[in-house]
Amino acid sequence: MTTGGFVLGRVRLGVQIVALIVLLYGGSVLGHYMSDMLSNALPALACAYDEQTSDYCVLIPTQHQLHHRVGEAIVRLQGFAFTMLVPLLFTFLNFFLLFIVLNKAFCGWICPLGTVQELLYRLGRWLKRPLRYLKPDRIGRVRPIKWLLLLGLVMALPLATGLGVAPHAAGDAFCQICPSRVITTLATGTAEQLAVNTSGWADTTFGALRAFLVGFVVIAALAVRQPFCRICPMLALHAVFRRLSLTRLVKVENERCEKCGICTKACPMDIPEIWQAHGTKAFGEDCTLCGRCAEYCPDQGVISIKTGPFVVFESSRDYYRKRIKREKPDGTAVRKATDKPRRDA
Amino acid sequence: MDYATRTFLLAIVVFANAAAAAASRHAADLPTIVGSSRESPVLLPVAGHSRREKVLRLSGIDASRVKVWGPDGGSGWLLPVIQGKTTVKTRGPRRGGYHWVGVREVRGRYVDSANTVLYFSNPGPAPRGMLTARKSELDILPVELPREHRHYRAGERWDFLVRLHGEPLPGASVRFVSRNGTRERLRTDARGLVSVVFPSDFADLPEPSPGHGHRGRRKAGFVLSVSHDDGESVLNTSFNYHYIPGAYYNKDLRLGIGFAVLGMVAATPLIRRRDKETRS
Structure with a gap:
């Protein structure tokens, strides 16, 4: 395993680049409708806001299930019913089947935003930018953020939207601020996700925050390794099930x-x-x-x-x-x- | 020029390129052309559908049955029309996606045909077979349909094929009419294709009422219709569906770039070397 020219880091970089190309441009290569087939089969990968992408991030169906299936169903039925949980459980099941096998390896080997941040960090080395480590005490302060984002933006706000107590823009609250939505779509030649929706205060706030985060992450990644990964709710979701992972x-x-x-x-x-x-x-x-x-x-x-x-x-x-x-x-x-x-x- | 400045400029150039690429995708609004005053026959979706069942209302055409093709095509199946409406269901798990619904009425030498598609949020095969299947004497067919969760959008160009007895019909006059009032007359090329740029005609409409789901989303119906008189009969065929506002409707790209630059500025201290640089 460790003899000859084998370098794990290079193999991983190769996998990351292939995953990046397939996830961002796979829709163009595999055909107009094949992308839908893939998104049905692998619901845990690239961004749903990319018109050309070949797959969807699992966080979008998770938020949509809470928004449309659970929240709205509670309003309609004036209560809770088992049937509203079935689609949600199916989404989670589909998602966790992938996670049980790969789990956190998704972040380190496949995630397009993770790959882009790694490439930016390499660019930072080439530009001779300083390296900023996070000390353990600072890590302790940063770690809860991803859990707050998971509970607040991925779960609570979409559910609140379905219940009719939050604006529609909060129906996929995490996607509203996710820098991957902008970075991966920019990579396919469209800046529409960078544009700020000005039709309401919630859309404008989310759009401004998203654009700000993109700018911050792009520059910070030149000096800090994986800056957004540290607060990503996907990492938190993986963490929940890491003990069950193969x-x-x-x-x-x-x-x-x-x-x-x-x-x-x-x-x-x-x-x-x-x-x-x-x-x-x-x-x-x-x-x-x-x-x-x-x-x-x-x-x-x-x-x-x-x-x-x-x-x-x-x-x-x-x-x-x-x-x-x-x-x-x-x-x-x-x-x-x-x-x-x-x-x- | 120091490294921080180089990096900053590089990032701005990347954003500017992306913005320019996006701006070039904008297409101009279609010119308004007054079309035929005759109402095209259409199949209109009725609100309140479920994931597995949708209702259509016949307008401008009278028939007792509609024909439905699943995404993989085939010979299709018939459904009854009751009080001017028909209910379309998917045929089991993994048989969803797009379904084609067509209705045909013969009045003397006039043969009218109205067509639309329905999308079911239920995985299923690609609709290639459905689109190539022959529906009537005169067909107008999308070459491609929007992908899952997508729509035709204002400013986008999509091709439609006109066929007569299953063969492409060059030089046919195709009318485009949108609910927002845009009218256009187009002509098929040598391959029977006509390109439609969906008009950016949403600007003057009032905001939709807010809703939990996508009920408040702006949508506008459109009808593409074509006629052919072969001496013995007059064939009138329409295809109706909907489109939504363009990618930049109610969006401000300059504002987005401004906030992104603000984020970059906020992160700049991280990439600047200090006099006594130490690993913190």
Whole structure:
């Protein structure tokens, strides 16, 4: 696994680029109606606001089910009925089947917005911008935001809209502010999602916030790794079910860890637990299963990514030696080393 | 020029390019042309439908039955018309998506045909078979229908095919009439195709009443109709559906760019090197 020219980071980048192209431009390649077929089959990927995309993010049907099926049904029936929950459960089931297999690997390997932020971060290295780590105390303050967004914008506001107590714009409140909606549609040549809807105060507020977030994320990503991922409700949804997931991060206790900490430096989410903890605690709520901690762990088998009983990747000293010569843990390329193919460490 | 300035300018250039690309997609409003005064036969959707069942009302045409084609085409099936209305249902799970509904009336040498499509939020096959199936002597058919959750939008160009006895009909005069008052006369090309740019004619209408769902969404019906007189009979065929306002209706792109630039400015301190740069 760790011999020869295999580099997990490069494989992941390849997967991310392919996913980005398929999700953003797949509709054009696969045909006008094939996109609908895909969106029925894989309801957890790209943005529903993109006219050309080949699939939909799971957050849009989740919000729509709460808005149209649950909220409006409660109003119509003046009560609660099992039938209104069936479509919602179907949406969640469809979504979690994907999540049970991939779970957080969606964030680290497939999400288009995650890929764009990683590419921007690489651009930041090329432009020699400083790297801004988040200290553990700041991470503690940032982490609750994604849960608030999940509960407030993905669940509460769409439900309130269905109940008729929130404006229609709040029916997909998270999508209203999601920067992916703008960035992925800009990538397909339309700026319509960047435009602010001025037909009402709610639309205008959401549109202004969305545009502001896009600008902030684009620039911040040059210096901060994955700035939006840290508050993304999709990460929170994954976190809820990460213990049930087939794909997971595993870390075994090792006495050498205390003096090292290189795994946290390599982590694009600055997760301190991967260094300071082991066992289930090391697989934190912010993990995106990108595998960089395992790549940069210098000890054999301490950190690994597993799917079911199968080891997808595990740390090893040989791999670490090669990896560190190509790229620093913070993502900065080691230029001299990248020119030569390496056969051994 | 320092790196921060380069980065900032690069981001602005990307946004400006995207905005220009979007602006080029805008099409001009259609000119208003006074068309025929005769009412085209249409099939009008009746509000209050469910996900699996929709009701249509016949207008300008009288018939006892309508014919329905599912998305995969085939020979279709007949449904009764009761008190000028017909109820269309999908035929089970994963048989949803678009359905074509057509009705035909013969009055002496006049043969009228009205057609529309219904969309069911129920997964189903692509409507290619449905669109190619022969409906009547004279057909007017969308080449493509909007994807799931999409609509024809003002400013967009969509092609429609006119067929006579199953063959493309070049040079046919096609009337376009919208509920908002736009009238246009178009002509099919050598392949029997006519391109329709849906008019941006929503501006002067009052705001729709607010609603929980999409009931308040602005929609305008349109009718495309074509006639053909072969000496023995006069064939009149129409296709009616709806379109919605264009991508930038009630939207301000400059405002969006302004807030995005504001966000960029707010994030700029993150990418500036300090005198004593340390990893914080």
